[in-house]
Amino acid sequence: MNFATIWIVYRKEFLDVLRDRRTLISMILLPLLIFPLMTVGMGSFIAGRMAKLEDRSSPILVVGSERAPGLLAQLKMNNGLQVIPQVSDTTQASQMLLDRSVQAVVIVPASFSEGFISDGSMFTDQKILIWSDKSNTESEIVERKVRKEVGAYKDSLVSRELGKRGLPRMLVEPFSIESQNRASSSKMAGAVLAMLLPYMVILLTMTGSTYSAIDMTAGEKERGTLETLLVCPATRLELVLGKFFTTMTVGMITAFLAMVSMTMTFLLPGSIFAKEMGGQLQLSFDPAAIILILLLLIPIAALFAAALIAIAINARSYKEAQSYVYPLIILVVIPAVASIMPGAGADTKMAFMPVLNVSLVLHDALMGTYDTNLILITFASSLVYAAISIFIAVRIFQKESVLLRV
Amino acid sequence: MITVNNLVKGFTDKKRGLIKAVDSISFKCLPGEVYGLLGPNGAGKTTTLRLLSTILKPDAGQIKICDHDALLNPGEVRRSIGFLSGDTGLYRRLTGREILKYFASLYGVKGADFNQRLDQVVRMLELSEFLDTKTDKLSTGQKQRISIARTVIHQPPVLILDEPTAGLDIIASRAIIEFISQARSEKRTILFSTHVMREAERLCNRIGIIHQGRIVAEGTLKELRDQFKTDDLEEVFLRAVGLQSMRLDN
Incomplete structure (x- = not known):
């Protein structure tokens, strides 16, 4: 060589x-x-697209909203959510979610009433369902927005009842929890x-x-x-x-x-x-x-x-x-x-x-x-x-x- | 000088099995002589020339080029030959000068030796006009002249030319033919394959007619004409390979 x-x-x-x-x-x-x-x-493409999705006003459905007028009002206050006229059939609501004509569905169960806390009548199984389509990024973002509003609605109900009874809010929330990424x-x-x-x-x-x-x-x-x-x-x-x-x-x-x-x-x-x-x-x-x-x-x-x-x-x-x-x-x-x-x-x-x-x-x-x-x-x-x-x-x-x- | 004795080379084909492309070929070619291997496509011409240039290894037989055995000393054999074929390509992104320098240095021709050789081939083949142009910008004839220069840049005593005029127009072929005549007068040993009768007639001192891997007839043009009793080389060829020409007046 x-x-x-x-x-x-x-x-x-x-x-x-x-x-x-x-x-x-x-x-x-x-x-x-x-x-x-x-x-x-x-x-910038991803960031721009995410921001766009966050800012967009997305259509959602609330099934059984007549039982929770406070929730309906809370959801309507969020500019990123657009509550479209009622549909009472859950099958139809599910279909609309999956074909993306709405981005989330909130289901208020038939047994729900806003006065339940003061009544003390139906404390069990009071579940508000949020349906989303996780294969769809927009639906996932909307689900987070809806969840936040439903949480705020729950807090407002609790605060109202505590106020009525003269109890401090501390009673139900003695401390807050926060995760931090160090x-x-x-x-x-x-x-x-x-x-x-x-x-x-x-x-x-x-x-x-x-x-x-x-x-x-x-x-x-x-x-x-x-x-x-x-x-x-x-x-x-x-x-x-x-x-x-x-x-x-x-x-x-x-x-x-x-x-x-x-x-x-x-x-x-x-x-x-x-x-x-x-x-x-x-x-x-x-x-x-x-x-x-x-x-x-x-x-x-x-x-x-x-x-x-x-x-x-x-x-x-x-x-x-x-x-x-x-x-x-x-x-x-x-x-x-x-x-x-x-x-x-x-x-x-x-x-x-x-x-x-x-x-x-x-x-x-x-x-x-x-x-x-x-x-x-x-x-x-x-x-x-x-x-x-x-x-x-x-x-x-x-x-x-x-x-x-x- | 080239001496070939009982050369054999076979290939295995998937469909047809073992094929003897070259079957016991022997011939000799002396300095100052042009030996023509004349035969149709597939007769074994290219395989024979590739065996001689050591690209292929024979199954049996002996090849001696300038007293070097092709099997024992392929490096020296390669140094002694200049090889050119009709479909020899050039590096299209390089200029003629760069290509000549590359091949010269592979043959150990460098520095002042190279410059002197370059001057000679540039004059002989009139390359000066396009020597520094990338070869993909050149005409077929110009490319062929660069290829010829590449073949002789190391002054090989033996030239092996495999259908060098194939695919060339008349003007480009003429350059090759003149080059062969010139090389013969310089006493080089020239082995040349073709299926063009006129070229063989014009250039070769001796002709070997090759058919199905065997040399079926050999001699000077005159000897072949006498042997087959016709002046027409085409007819000589047909009779040698055992076919009668289909003449209308027959």
Whole structure:
């Protein structure tokens, strides 16, 4: 094996890559733009849509409202609710809820009367039902509004009765209960990012390398340049390694740019994400986490490059190669997504699973946890998988039937 | 010099089983000689040339190119040959100069040597006008001239040309034919496959007629004409492969 020959192949392939618009888009443009677009676009889109739903006046039905005029008045006071004329049939009300002509239904039972507390007559089974459709976000929001108003109505009834009897309100509510989230908004955002970022970076590394891997294998077959290359004194191993290192470099550049874009978008104070969060956000990621991510992307980029080349060389054409590679992308997405799973965290067994290990170790690092053993196992096992993939790619490159299949 | 002895290469086809694409082929080609492999599509021409250029490995037989054994020393064999086929593509995002530099460096031709060789091929093939244009902007004829330059950039003593004029128009084919004549006068060893009788007639010192993986007749043009008792090479060919021509006056 001659390193000078590998370097010659590498330099030529890299020059070729730099002139390929498709690779440039997936290698440079996509990783740089995806994070700001995701934040600004998605953030304001979701926030805007939620606000819109909160502000909207949504139609609701009250079945049996004649038995609870106070409740009806309370509901009507809320501008976000629009009580539509009565329907007394619950079957019809249910149908209207499910076909979304109303967003919630309040059912006052037949035995209900507002005077029940003073009567002392029917203290049991006084239940006011609220129906909602949880498959519908708007219905879910309306349910919360209705629940608040029904609660206020209940309080007003209790206060009235207490007042009548000269008793203090303290009697029924000696103290209040409040839950507090002690995590700062930046910590919350950090947890969300630790879930999303490993997945995004792994996926971008993969998609970034895809075009160049296909172009320099199946693309070379399709254009009729492979045969000329095979007649050169360079050995198959040198050719594969030259192409492999080029693809790996492309993957690393994609990953690096994704990291830069990610840091600028999420991690810096005054970043787009911070502004989206109302300027309050002060995320402080450990620089060690960023260095660790970059280091772990080396074996991941190597593994992807070798696997992509081994797969794409089997295809006769660019298009055929694409259809071979897509299943691989899905195969990568599943373990990469592991960092999003609730309770995600690396353990020794998982540190041996390709892609999954990197995803989990990155997740932990972003959450501020470093386990040296797991990091080393992840790094070493990923390199071993990459080496196996390269070995397979070289073997495939030596198969006459594969190379000359046209 | 090329020496081929009892070369055999088979392929397994899912439907037809084992096919002998090359079946005990032997021939010799000397420096300053153009040896033509003449045969219809599927006769085994391309497989033979791929075996000689070491892209494929033979099942049996021996290949020697410039005294190097193709099985024992494929690297030296590859260094000694320039290979060109009709469907040879070029890297379309690179310029002619970049492509020539790439291949030259793979053959170990670098620095001042390369510049000198580049000057020679640019003059010989008149490349200067489009040498720094990306090849996807070039005409078929211009691309073919770059391909020829690529074939000879390392000054190979042996040229292996697989239907080099296939798919080319008259002007582009003429460039190839002139190139072959030139190479012959430079005492290179030239192996050339074609199914175009006129080209074979015009260029080849000796012709091997190949059919179903075997060389069924071999000799100079004159020897073949005498053997098959006709002046028409097409007729020679048909008689050699065991077919009678269907002439209206017959």
